[in-house]
Amino acid sequence: MNALESKAQALFLDYSRLSNEALRGAARANIDALAQAFAGYFVGASPTGVMGWAKDETLPATLRQNFEAYRAMGGTRFEIVHMTVEALDGTNAMVRADWEFDYLRPxxxxxxxxxxxxxxxxxxxxxxxxxxxxxxxDEAQAMRDHGLA
Structure with missing residues (x-):
């Protein structure tokens, strides 16, 4: 693993830890650290479409709301259990992260x-x-499939 790949792996190990802590309770959540993982502008694609956001003052509130919703669904653990990292060039990498979301349905x-x-x-x-x-x-569909939404 080269230095770029090691840095990406460290970023996502931390991101996973912070996500799991945020799920376990608002008092444990370091939302600002989670928000710092994102670029000034970022995009996401899913079966529902492509979306883009600016990293502004609304991002921490959005992240808090997301974790509150996960807790309300009965979420108990939210972690990356495996990842692969591929350096694409000298300044970019691709990370495939396998997440697990454990729940106790309310x-x-x-x-x-x-x-x-x-x-x-x-x-x-x-x-x-x-x-x-x-x-x-499609995260929302996965939650519905498990009777969480």
Whole structure:
């Protein structure tokens, strides 16, 4: 693994840890650190379409709302369980991250795990790595399929 790939891996290990802490409770959440993982502008693609956002003052509030929704669905763990990193050139890498979202469904206490893979693109041109794009599965549909939404 080269230096760029090692930096990308470290970014996502931290991102996974921060995501899991944010899920476990608002008091444990370091939302500002999660927001710092993103570039000034970033895009996402999923089966529902392509979206883009500017990293502005609304990002932390959006992240907080997302984790509140995950907690309300009964989320208990949200972690990357495996990843592969590929340097694309001297300043960009692609990360395939296999996530697991564990839950205890509030209506009937049924436990389960939703496994999914996201693909991220990371740029290293600035003083810190930054996620500038990702490709994701239909998360909302996966939640509905498990009776969480």
């Amino acid at each position: 209506r009937d206490d049924a436990a389960g795990t939703i496994a999914f893979r996201n693909i991220y693109f990371v740029n290293f041109a600035g003083d810190r790595p930054a996620i500038f794009a990702w490709i994701a599965q």
